[in-house]
Amino acid sequence: xxxxxxxxxxxxxxxxxxxxxxxxxxxxxxxxxxxxxxxxxxxxxxxxxxxxxxxxxxxxxxxxxxxxxxxxxxxxxxxxxxxxxxxxxxxxxxxxxxxxxxxxxxxxxxxxxxxxxxxxxxxxxxxxxxxxxxxxxxxxxxxxxxxxxxxxxxxxxxxxxxxxxxxxxxxxxxxxxxxxxxxxxxxxxxxxxxxxxxxxxxxxxxxxxxxxxxxxxxxxxxxxxxxxxxxxxxxxxxxxxxxxxxxxxxxxxxxxxxxxxxxxxxxxxxxxxxxxxxxxxxxxxxxxxxxxxxxxxxxxxxxxxxxxxxxxxxx
Amino acid sequence: xxxxxxxxxxxxxxxxxxxxxxxxxxxxxxxxxxxxxxxxxxxxxxxxxxxxxxxxxxxxxxxxxxxxxxxxxxxxxxxxxxxxxxxxxxxxxxxxxxxxxxxxxxxxxxxxxxxxxxxxxxxxxxxxxxxxxxxxxxxxxxxxxxxxxxxxxxxxxxxxxxxxxxxxxxxxxxxxxxxxxxxxxxxxxxxxxxxxxxxxxxxxxxxxxxxxxx
Amino acid sequence: xxxxxxxxxxxxxxxxxxxxxxxxxxxxxxxxxxxxxxxxxxxxxxxxxxxxxxxxxxxxxxxxxxxxxxxxxxxxxxxxxxxxxxxxxxxxxxxxxxxxx
Numbered sequence: 152x153x154x155x156x157x158x159x160x161x162x163x164x165x166x167x168x169x170x171x172x173x174x175x176x177x178x179x180x181x182x183x184x185x186x187x188x189x190x191x192x193x194x195x196x197x198x199x200x201x202x203x204x205x206x207x208x209x210x211x212x213x214x215x216x217x218x219x220x221x222x223x224x225x226x227x228x229x230x231x232x233x234x235x236x237x238x239x240x241x242x243x244x245x246x247x248x249x250x251x252x253x254x255x256x257x258x259x260x261x262x263x264x265x266x267x268x269x270x271x272x273x274x275x276x277x278x279x280x281x282x283x284x285x286x287x288x289x290x291x292x293x294x295x296x297x298x299x300x301x302x303x304x305x306x307x308x309x310x311x312x313x314x315x316x317x318x319x320x321x322x323x324x325x326x327x328x329x330x331x332x333x334x335x336x337x338x339x340x341x342x343x344x345x346x347x348x349x350x351x352x353x354x355x356x357x358x359x360x361x362x363x364x365x366x367x368x369x370x371x372x373x374x375x376x377x378x379x380x381x382x383x384x385x386x387x388x389x390x391x392x393x394x395x396x397x398x399x400x401x402x403x404x405x406x407x408x409x410x411x412x413x414x415x416x417x418x419x420x421x422x423x424x425x426x427x428x429x430x431x432x433x434x435x436x437x438x439x440x441x442x443x444x445x446x447x448x449x450x451x452x453x454x455x456x457x458x459x460x461x462x463x464x465x466x
Numbered sequence: 467x468x469x470x471x472x473x474x475x476x477x478x479x480x481x482x483x484x485x486x487x488x489x490x491x492x493x494x495x496x497x498x499x500x501x502x503x504x505x506x507x508x509x510x511x512x513x514x515x516x517x518x519x520x521x522x523x524x525x526x527x528x529x530x531x532x533x534x535x536x537x538x539x540x541x542x543x544x545x546x547x548x549x550x551x552x553x554x555x556x557x558x559x560x561x562x563x564x565x566x567x568x569x570x571x572x573x574x575x576x577x578x579x580x581x582x583x584x585x586x587x588x589x590x591x592x593x594x595x596x597x598x599x600x601x602x603x604x605x606x607x608x609x610x611x612x613x614x615x616x617x618x619x620x621x622x623x624x625x626x627x628x629x630x631x632x633x634x635x636x637x638x639x640x641x642x643x644x645x646x647x648x649x650x651x652x653x654x655x656x657x658x659x660x661x662x663x664x665x666x667x668x669x670x671x672x673x674x675x676x677x678x679x680x
Numbered sequence: 681x682x683x684x685x686x687x688x689x690x691x692x693x694x695x696x697x698x699x700x701x702x703x704x705x706x707x708x709x710x711x712x713x714x715x716x717x718x719x720x721x722x723x724x725x726x727x728x729x730x731x732x733x734x735x736x737x738x739x740x741x742x743x744x745x746x747x748x749x750x751x752x753x754x755x756x757x758x759x760x761x762x763x764x765x766x767x768x769x770x771x772x773x774x775x776x777x778x779x780x781x
Contacts, residue, residue: 262527297535491709503715517681519740533754564703574690578684583728583732587734601737617748617752620752624758627760627762
């Protein structure tokens with residue numbers, strides 16, 4: 152069932168995945184506060200920007216959850232859990248060290264794609280469940296975006312699998328160590344995958360579900376711990392896709408001197424900071440433009456990318 | 467994984483697949499019905515992974531999730547009770563349907579038990595995906611070409627069937643929109659022309675900009 | 681997990697799907713019934729491939745063909761639902777019992 156990399160005991164693996172998501176969320180939250188202050192040139196008080204998000208989290212824990220009219224409570228509770236679960240599923244197939252992954256399955260990139268699609272289901276249900284108009288608009292908007300960016304993601308991942316001759320992410324890293332990093336071999340792939348990462352983790356200019364233009368969309372009716380759970384899910388998903396970007400394009404744990412997990416952490420944090428910076432620096436894009444650009448520009452680009460990568464892999 | 471763990475997992479997934487399949491037609495909320503069907507697919511996908519058809523199992527996750535999201539949108543659009551806020555019973559011939567359903571399940575079950583299928587275990591358990599890939603890109607290439615052409619034809623056909631305008635004008639020419647209030651014959655909305663779509667909204671971003679520059 | 685248990689599970693799914701197709705009035709729900717039935721077919725094909733084929737890959741190809749059937753059914757089905765609704769404002773089988781109006 153598994154690929155080449157060693158796997159820890161399943162219980163230990165689950166703990167590792169949870170730990171990665173928690174640490175990643177803490178880093179993303181901190182980076183978000185620091186980058187926001189930098190972008191706003193709001194003085195350079197590092198201590199204040201480090202403390203602020205945690206104070207906000209503590210405050211939000213004591214807020215009560217308002218009740219809407221006849222919501223679908225089951226789905227409302229299930230949706231954040233499913234979203235976090237999909238981030239966990241994505242992390243579990245990624246190599247986390249030079250010679251181990253939680254589950255380096257042979258179908259790695261398809262699992263990664265499935266995590267994305269099921270995350271779309273979770274976001275839709277999260278917007279559907281509260282029985283509230285702005286949440287529902289966010290849900291539908293995200294489905295329109297999702298049907299557009301999922302294809303991009305699949306083509307980019309297939310292109311990454313071509314030189315590795317395997318769908319296992321462990322093999323994809325190994326093939327980058329043997330040849331060149333995918334960021335050099337497949338230069339079109341990285342920006343396309345960053346679009347996917349921002350979209351699926353509901354961040355920055357491509358946040359179609361929870362945008363402030365919809366009064367935070369699917370999360371508009373959530374407060375207190377429920378809101379915290381969803382915000383954790385978003386940052387966990389950003390962590391998972393920053394990790395995936397580092398693995399697929401920057402050869403993940405490969406690097407001199409430092410141990411593999413340290414290199415992976417450095418690359419992941421770098422990608423996460425770029426994503427967070429995009430979130431604060433780039434303007435929001437409307438859904439009509441998003442879908443039009445995705446289908447008429449990005450999708451043909453991903454075809455081209457796949458064709459080039461295929462020819463390069465044969466050569 | 468040991469045999470017992472596989473057996474426990476199989477029975478869990480199989481019972482869940484059947485239970486969710488039953489809930490599809492028994493729940494009032496159409497969105498829940500759609501995602502019950504998705505849950506049934508996911509459980510069958512998990513069984514396929516247990517059967518070592520890993521690629522097919524994971525592909526089920528991927529394909530069926532997309533399909534069920536689209537299905538949910540159509541359910542909300544076409545059903546009068548998408549959120550299940552009222553009890554609903556939209557069935558015909560219920561008894562006959564139950565009888566035929568049980569008959570089909572029992573009949574096939576008897577075949578499954580009685581039939582003497584010659585067992586032949588997998589020769590290469592680690593190479594099932596590679597074998598499938600070689601088959602698709604080799605001996606079954608013609609079949610995959612047919613699959614591709616069929617899908618293209620499906621896309622064209624779906625657009626032709628569902629698009630609002632045809633060669634002889636709008637597809638809904640002569641049709642009448644439904645009453646907004648079933649008891650009030652005057653509540654019929656005006657026919658909306660199919661020509662109004664496109665970029666009609668593109669130019670509205672500039673309103674309310676007075677005094678904004680300075 | 682043997683060939684018999686897998687086929688029994690698939691028979692139950694196919695029976696449930698048949699019941700749904702025959703008992704539901706709404707087109708969209710009927711399509712869901714078809715999908716559930718095809719779900720059972722795919723499970724049966726995968727089981728037969730696993731236990732009786734010795735790893736012949738054409739067994740897996742059959743499952744892919746079943747997925748194609750499902751995709752075509754969904755796309756053309758939705759298109760027909762839209763077309764019928766546009767022409768008759770109907771979304772149930774009873775609504776289009778007459779050939780013309």
